[in-house]
Amino acid sequence: MSSQHHDPANVTNPEHAEHHIVGPKTYAIIFITLLTFTGITVAAAFVNLGILNPIVALAIASTKAVIVILFFMHVYYQSKLVKMTVAAGFFTFLILITMTLTDYISRAWGLW
Amino acid sequence: MDNTIVATHESHAEEHHHHASLPQHRHHFETEEQQREAGTFGMWLFLLTEIMFFGGLFFAYLLYRNWYNPAFVAASNQLSIPLGTVNTAVLITSGFFMALAVWAAEVRKKGMLVLMLVLTTVFGLGFLGVKYFEYKEKWEKHHIPGANFDISEFVNPPLNPKTGKPTEEPLAPDMAQKTQVFFSLYFAMTGMHALHMIIGIGLLFWYTARAQRGDFSSGYVAPIENFALYWHFVDIVWIFLFPLLYLINRHPV
Numbered sequence: 602m603s604s605q606h607h608d609p610a611n612v613t614n615p616e617h618a619e620h621h622i623v624g625p626k627t628y629a630i631i632f633i634t635l636l637t638f639t640g641i642t643v644a645a646a647f648v649n650l651g652i653l654n655p656i657v658a659l660a661i662a663s664t665k666a667v668i669v670i671l672f673f674m675h676v677y678y679q680s681k682l683v684k685m686t687v688a689a690g691f692f693t694f695l696i697l698i699t700m701t702l703t704d705y706i707s708r709a710w711g712l713w
Numbered sequence: 714m715d716n717t718i719v720a721t722h723e724s725h726a727e728e729h730h731h732h733a734s735l736p737q738h739r740h741h742f743e744t745e746e747q748q749r750e751a752g753t754f755g756m757w758l759f760l761l762t763e764i765m766f767f768g769g770l771f772f773a774y775l776l777y778r779n780w781y782n783p784a785f786v787a788a789s790n791q792l793s794i795p796l797g798t799v800n801t802a803v804l805i806t807s808g809f810f811m812a813l814a815v816w817a818a819e820v821r822k823k824g825m826l827v828l829m830l831v832l833t834t835v836f837g838l839g840f841l842g843v844k845y846f847e848y849k850e851k852w853e854k855h856h857i858p859g860a861n862f863d864i865s866e867f868v869n870p871p872l873n874p875k876t877g878k879p880t881e882e883p884l885a886p887d888m889a890q891k892t893q894v895f896f897s898l899y900f901a902m903t904g905m906h907a908l909h910m911i912i913g914i915g916l917l918f919w920y921t922a923r924a925q926r927g928d929f930s931s932g933y934v935a936p937i938e939n940f941a942l943y944w945h946f947v948d949i950v951w952i953f954l955f956p957l958l959y960l961i962n963r964h965p966v
Contacts, residue, residue: 620746623815632805632812634803636802642960643954646956646966648960649964654964657955658961661774662952662956665952666949670949675946682750683753686754687757694761694768697765698772702776705776
């Protein structure tokens with residue numbers, strides 16, 4: 602089949618990810634990992650880390666979220682389009698948070 | 714359109730086409746994979762709008778926690794870490810069963826799929842049950858923002874019977890009023906999360922009935938798959954709510 606001609610059926614050059622079935626074993630490992638991280642984050646809350654307490658808690662939460670997104674939500678096995686969509690969404694969210702925060706910090710912080 | 718005809722006349726193309734014989738396969742999609750990816754893509758776009766929605770609430774929390782930190786610390790310590798931890802585990806378990814439900818649908822095990830959907834529902838309801846008791850306690854202590862809000866516990870914290878010292882840093886009355894901001898955000902965020910769960914549980918009942926009918930055990934798994942994305946998203950929201958509301962204020966800086 603010639604590679605020049607338009608290929609609407611995605612036969613010569615399939616761009617859609619082959620469907621991947623994730624099995625119970627993988628899910629079980631992810632499940633145990635998530636429960637472990639939950640335990641760690643609770644334990645860390647009882648240790649006085651000063652300014653690091655919220656940072657550690659958020660780092661663990663973000664790790665858990667990434668694990669859920671990649672494996673429970675199958676993003677790891679998806680096509681580039683889906684991966685890009687998810688990444689772009691979170692990136693946009695971070696931009697919105699940062700820009701709003703710059704606004705608040707640079708105006709009347711401490712004068713409320 | 715010419716090209717479509719050319720492509721489907723190739724013998725290769727036909728080979729790849731004949732397995733796409735599901736009644737749910739829409740004619741405007743070239744292949745099953747393309748239809749599936751389009752569905753996943755659409756679901757993710759919806760979830761991104763949800764992230765922006767919850768993100769606004771998270772931002773409000775970030776800001777007010779910095780502004781009224783003493784009030785947020787005192788109010789946050791009113792929440793029960795054991796209940797929050799149990800609920801986190803319950804919700805993760807519910808998500809685990811939902812993930813298994815997707816697997817059961819993919820390998821076309823009808824009985825397994827129905828069982829997993831039921832377990833997802835049971836643990837989801839368990840989460841809401843614990844939440845009910847948490848809310849009830851706030852109601853009884855007059856910690857619901859509004860005219861009947863009671864700041865006395867924040868101005869005069871109960872004394873520790875062993876040391877005789879207050880269990881919590883006492884707040885000035887004006888700062889104690891700001892605990893209402895914490896509880897407003899607490900109820901808005903956990904309430905909105907609970908609303909998403911209630912909607913999800915409603916959908917789960919419907920999907921369980923359809924799964925029982927055999928709708929999703931003959932190769933058509935898109936509704937189960939996309940619902941699982943929604944359910945896991947609700948999990949993720951809680952994964953952030955739990956440390957922010959319950960955990961990070963135990964050791965005020």
